[in-house]
Amino acid sequence: MIYFLQQALNALQLGSIYALIALGYTMVYGILTMINFAHGDFFMVGAFICFVVVTFLQLPFLPALILSMAGVTILGVIVERIAYKPLRQAPRVSAIITALGVGIFLENFTLALNPYPKHIPALIANLNWTFGGLTISSLQCTIVVLSVVLMIVLHLIVKYTKVGMAMRAISWDKNVVPLMGVPVNTVISITFAIGSGLGGAAGMMYGMAYPVIDPYMGIMVGWKAFISAVVGGIGNIRGAMVGGYILGATEIMVAAFFPSTYRDFVAFSLLIVLLIFRPYGIFGKPRIQKV
Amino acid sequence: MALLKVDHVTHYFGGLCAVSDFNLLLKPHELLGIIGPNGAGKTTVFNIITGVYRPTEGSIYFNDIEIKDKTPDRITAMGIARTFQNIRLFNELTVLDNIAIAQYAKAAYSPVEALLHIGRYRREEQRIMERSQELLALFKLDGLAFEQSKNLPYGLQRRLEIVRALAAEPRVLLLDEPAAGMNPKEVDELMTFIGWIRKEFNLTIILIEHQMRLVMGICERLVVLDFGATIADGAPHEVQGNERVLTAYLGEKLKV
Amino acid sequence: MRGGLWLSETGGILRTWLLTKAWLLPLLLILGFAFSFAIPYYGLLDPYVQLILMYIGINIILALSLNLVNGYMGEFSVGHAGFMSIGAYISSILTVKVFSASSAAWLFPVAVIAGGAGAALLGLLVAIPSFRTRGDYLAIVTLAFNMIVKSVLENIDAVGGARGFLGMSKLTTLPLVFCWTVLSVWLIRNFIYSNYGRGVLAIREDEIAGELMSVNTRQVKLLAFTISSFFAGVAGGLFAHVLQFINPRMFDIVKSTDMLIMVYLGGIGSIGGSILGATIYTFLLEILRPLGIWRMVIMPLTLVLLMIFRPRGIMGLREFAWFLPKTARTNRLAQLRKEGEEWRS
Numbered sequence: 095m096i097y098f099l100q101q102a103l104n105a106l107q108l109g110s111i112y113a114l115i116a117l118g119y120t121m122v123y124g125i126l127t128m129i130n131f132a133h134g135d136f137f138m139v140g141a142f143i144c145f146v147v148v149t150f151l152q153l154p155f156l157p158a159l160i161l162s163m164a165g166v167t168i169l170g171v172i173v174e175r176i177a178y179k180p181l182r183q184a185p186r187v188s189a190i191i192t193a194l195g196v197g198i199f200l201e202n203f204t205l206a207l208n209p210y211p212k213h214i215p216a217l218i219a220n221l222n223w224t225f226g227g228l229t230i231s232s233l234q235c236t237i238v239v240l241s242v243v244l245m246i247v248l249h250l251i252v253k254y255t256k257v258g259m260a261m262r263a264i265s266w267d268k269n270v271v272p273l274m275g276v277p278v279n280t281v282i283s284i285t286f287a288i289g290s291g292l293g294g295a296a297g298m299m300y301g302m303a304y305p306v307i308d309p310y311m312g313i314m315v316g317w318k319a320f321i322s323a324v325v326g327g328i329g330n331i332r333g334a335m336v337g338g339y340i341l342g343a344t345e346i347m348v349a350a351f352f353p354s355t356y357r358d359f360v361a362f363s364l365l366i367v368l369l370i371f372r373p374y375g376i377f378g379k380p381r382i383q384k385v
Numbered sequence: 386m387a388l389l390k391v392d393h394v395t396h397y398f399g400g401l402c403a404v405s406d407f408n409l410l411l412k413p414h415e416l417l418g419i420i421g422p423n424g425a426g427k428t429t430v431f432n433i434i435t436g437v438y439r440p441t442e443g444s445i446y447f448n449d450i451e452i453k454d455k456t457p458d459r460i461t462a463m464g465i466a467r468t469f470q471n472i473r474l475f476n477e478l479t480v481l482d483n484i485a486i487a488q489y490a491k492a493a494y495s496p497v498e499a500l501l502h503i504g505r506y507r508r509e510e511q512r513i514m515e516r517s518q519e520l521l522a523l524f525k526l527d528g529l530a531f532e533q534s535k536n537l538p539y540g541l542q543r544r545l546e547i548v549r550a551l552a553a554e555p556r557v558l559l560l561d562e563p564a565a566g567m568n569p570k571e572v573d574e575l576m577t578f579i580g581w582i583r584k585e586f587n588l589t590i591i592l593i594e595h596q597m598r599l600v601m602g603i604c605e606r607l608v609v610l611d612f613g614a615t616i617a618d619g620a621p622h623e624v625q626g627n628e629r630v631l632t633a634y635l636g637e638k639l640k641v
Numbered sequence: 642m643r644g645g646l647w648l649s650e651t652g653g654i655l656r657t658w659l660l661t662k663a664w665l666l667p668l669l670l671i672l673g674f675a676f677s678f679a680i681p682y683y684g685l686l687d688p689y690v691q692l693i694l695m696y697i698g699i700n701i702i703l704a705l706s707l708n709l710v711n712g713y714m715g716e717f718s719v720g721h722a723g724f725m726s727i728g729a730y731i732s733s734i735l736t737v738k739v740f741s742a743s744s745a746a747w748l749f750p751v752a753v754i755a756g757g758a759g760a761a762l763l764g765l766l767v768a769i770p771s772f773r774t775r776g777d778y779l780a781i782v783t784l785a786f787n788m789i790v791k792s793v794l795e796n797i798d799a800v801g802g803a804r805g806f807l808g809m810s811k812l813t814t815l816p817l818v819f820c821w822t823v824l825s826v827w828l829i830r831n832f833i834y835s836n837y838g839r840g841v842l843a844i845r846e847d848e849i850a851g852e853l854m855s856v857n858t859r860q861v862k863l864l865a866f867t868i869s870s871f872f873a874g875v876a877g878g879l880f881a882h883v884l885q886f887i888n889p890r891m892f893d894i895v896k897s898t899d900m901l902i903m904v905y906l907g908g909i910g911s912i913g914g915s916i917l918g919a920t921i922y923t924f925l926l927e928i929l930r931p932l933g934i935w936r937m938v939i940m941p942l943t944l945v946l947l948m949i950f951r952p953r954g955i956m957g958l959r960e961f962a963w964f965l966p967k968t969a970r971t972n973r974l975a976q977l978r979k980e981g982e983e984w985r986s
Contacts, residue, residue, distance in 0.1 A: 129777060177945050184952030187717060191905040194898055195944040202937035209934075317784065317894060324781045355803070359792035362785040366770075369782060373773055435853055461855040475846035477958060481972070486843045490855040492836040496864055499835035500828050502966065506835065513836070514968060531976040553855050 096227040097350070105346040106339070107234050107303060110241035113338025114296035115319030116326070117248065118289030120334035123323070124265040125285050126182070128189045132173060132197035134316010136290050140166045140297025141307040142204055145212050155217045159240075162298040163291040170290025171283050179279075197312070204309040211308040214301040237299045244295060245335055248288065252331060257284055265329060318345075321365055327378025336376060387446075388413045388589055389434070389465070389557055394443030396426075396433055396613075403429045404613045407443070411557070416583060417591045418604035418621075422633060425610040427593045428470055431559050435467050436460040447557070462490035466555035468546045470562045470593075476535035480526060480545060483534050484517040487552035517552065524548045539566065551586060558582075560592040564599050572596055576603050601625070609633070657977050663970065666963050670823060677819035691815055693927050695883050698818035699876050700919035702825045704903040705912065706872035709829055711901070712909030713838070714865050715845030716771060717780040720787030721873050721900050726892030727763055727790065728756030728874025729881035730800055736882070737808045749812040753821070753878035760874025761867045763790075768866035772859055787897055794889040805888025813882040821879060825872050826964070830912055832868060834966045841865050845910075902944055905954050912964045914956030921955075 115137050122130045143165040147153045153161070177196050181189045221232040252258035260281045263271045272278045300315065301307045322341040326333025341361065348360040372378075391409035395402070404426045411417060419427050432438045434445060436457040444453050452460050461467075466487070475483050492513055494505040521527040524544060529537065534545060543563065550558060563579070564572050576599055583590055594600050600607065600621070607624045609617040611633040617624045624630055680686050686694075703725065710718045735752040736745045745752075763786075770782045795803040832838050840861035843851030852858050881887045899922075907918020925943075929936035951957070962973055 180949045181952060188948050188952035191901060192945050192948040195941040199938060199941035202934055206934045206938055328777060355796050358788050362788045365785045366782060369778060373778055457852040458855050458857045461853055467853060473847050473850040475843055477846060478842055482839060486839045486856060487854040489836055489840055496837060499837050500832050502831045510968060
């Protein structure tokens with residue numbers, strides 16, 4: 095039982111990271127109906143920025159977090175302006191392929207600058223609290239609490255600000271909203287900024303929680319976060335959060351009770367089963383085909 | 386004997402009743418109009434007949450065969466073809482291919498023959514291509530055979546949609562607002578056109594239309610829908626004076 | 642202005658000429674086949690260049706296979722490496738463990754076909770979800786399928802698990818790759834220019850309208866996925882016997898991404914495009930090899946630029962006249978002549 099609870103904590107930690115990245119996928123999809131396949135690599139860049147500022151500038155936790163998020167935010171906005179914006183009228187797949195290209199570029203560019211995997215030094219005092227056999231580390235607390243705080247902030251932005259309202263309006267109907275005087279380009283930039291910023295935060299936390307970071311780490315984590323977004327119903331913010339925790343829990347629990355090599359197999363089989371029964375994810379609504 | 390029989394069909398979208406207890410008996414060679422205010426369920430009726438939606442209740446017989454559970458492609462192959470309210474051509478494809486696709490069910494060769502281009506492939510393809518060209522010539526579209534259909538002007542796109550439906554060799558043709566966006570002169574031409582294809586192809590036609598000129602001009606019988614329910618069924622002049630129809634279109638009479 | 646007209650007119654004349662000289666194609670094919678024999682036999686080219694030629698052939702098959710589903714049918718499969726790995730493993734197991742050493746060489750085509758057939762069976766399985774879901778959700782299904790195949794292979798110790806499988810002799814030769822490539826191009830071309838191929842196009846353009854125009858979309862999807870995965874499996878079999886070593890990680894998302902790039906670089910819905918895309922991509926990667934890791938920085942940048950300036954890839958829905966079957970070629974010819982007359986008048 096203790097073992098199970100311990101694993102549940104790990105699941106919460108991994109799920110938080112997945113959820114933060116999945117939010118970036120889902121927000122961009124909601125607004126542009128485009129899958130930003132470079133998002134996993136934004137996450138990786140976040141981890142590397144954190145590495146750089148911590149190792150070379152010796153910055154503590156909070157400034158490192160702010161710089162990681164800011165750096166990835168700027169990256170996201172620039173990528174959107176340069177690579178995605180010209181393709182808004184092009185066939186949808188062209189944008190997806192461009193995103194794949196941007197991703198590969200980021201991976202290898204980072205690799206060209208940092209040929210070896212890196213390790214982020216400890217940023218917060220490593221404390222452990224034990225409750226009746228259950229050990230909670232300060233790191234786990236930080237990750238989970240910080241993620242939840244970020245998600246709440248995002249929720250408040252989307253729900254109660256003018257920009258958030260514009261975002262919801264655009265995801266509802268892309269064609270009419272510009273006619274209502276909403277500055278669509280600005281809203282899209284802000285969406286990319288927020289999504290990328292969350293990805294940057296996730297990158298930093300991942301780097302703190304796991305021993306090494308390398309330029310290709312964004313591929314697998316990115317795809318999995320994307321899957322989380324789909325499980326929740328892509329385009330749906332609540333769905334991305336829930337999906338992240340579901341996938342995190344599935345992976346950790348499979349690894350905990352079965353040989354860890356079955357982890358991917360079970361996780362992806364579950365995904366397919368879920369999509370058979372709920373083809374549009376947990377919170378997704380099927381778009382009714384007009385004939 | 387009825388060619389098409391819609392029997393007590395009811396259809397819900399979630400909690401919304403789009404069509405309630407719809408009945409229709411269509412005699413061969415009839416020209417029937419379905420009219421009604423926007424959102425009355427007219428297109429839904431077409432969608433149910435062609436198999437896009439499976440009705441919540443009721444059944445549909447075509448030539449005394451129940452077609453409610455058949456897929457749209459089977460129903461079309463059996464002889465019910467349609468056009469769409471908002472034109473749905475295969476935009477990137479040529480006019481010729483648009484016509485050829487509608488003959489999918491008519492081509493009798495196997496995938497293996499298709500992969501190797503042997504056996505019946507050559508003869509069947511030749512037949513399909515000849516038939517397509519013939520149709521295009523008949524409707525004066527032959528000069529545009531290799532044009533992408535999205536490049537056609539609106540009027541020709543509408544015409545091509547009808548030709549495409551005819552390429553499927555239907556016995557019943559469903560026209561969904563064929564006169565949408567047309568001026569009075571074009572509507573007059575369309576009326577002649579519909580009359581002509583009806584005779585030429587020996588068709589039974591159901592059409593949905595808002596333009597009263599067209600409906601009153603050529604339909605032999607009218608069905609009026611409102612909120613999914615049939616409120617009138619009869620010859621155009623009978624329907625014209627019907628109290629409930631007037632209410633549906635113009636609202637309640639002021640009670641003084 | 643005048644020059645442009647002259648150019649386009651010459652282009653038209655050239656195309657018309659090529660169209661009427663259809664016999665040139667078989668001639669070129671025979672020549673190509675002779676060369677593919679002569680090159681290794683007389684050592685006309687460096688073994689390294691021969692290797693690249695083989696990769697080009699294999700990549701053409703892969704790109705075509707993916708183009709059928711993604712380009713012609715308009716679905717978005719991101720897991721084709723999964724089909725490739727099935728072909729690679731089945732054919733390798735056959736040549737190493739089932740066939741005797743002496744018979745493996747001439748039974749190799751059988752092994753490749755068996756690999757393709759195995760992949761095709763799984764293709765059927767993936768086609769079933771495509772009945773109900775489309776677009777992004779189908780993309781996820783293929784992605785998940787890719788990951789599942791990889792994960793399963795990693796867990797089967799009999800084929801080496803994550804360490805991989807080896808012991809294949811170098812059975813893939815240049816003439817063999819040439820023949821398979823030509824055969825794949827021919828078969829996929831034939832399929833596209835058939836009734837079923839028109840069904841595939843109808844699904845891309847407007848699935849519901851297609852269904853309402855009597856296209857049996859389920860049948861068409863099953864066929865397209867089966868054929869596509871068959872050829873991905875064939876390419877996998879050939880690939881395994883060039884490299885003589887395979888492991889599950891070779892066939893993960895990165896490989897699928899490679900295929901996507903080849904298809905979209907060359908242009909969707911075009912056989913000529915896939916051939917060009919696969920050739921250029923393979924060739925460029927090799928040319929830029931001296932740049933080390935920076936080539937993988939330059940390649941994606943080029944791709945992004947290409948997508949911005951030519952979102953439909955190099956060919957994008959157009960086709961080389963030679964790849965058209967006879968009826969379509971006559972049609973094209975008639976069209977070109979008509980355009981020519983319009984110019985002159």
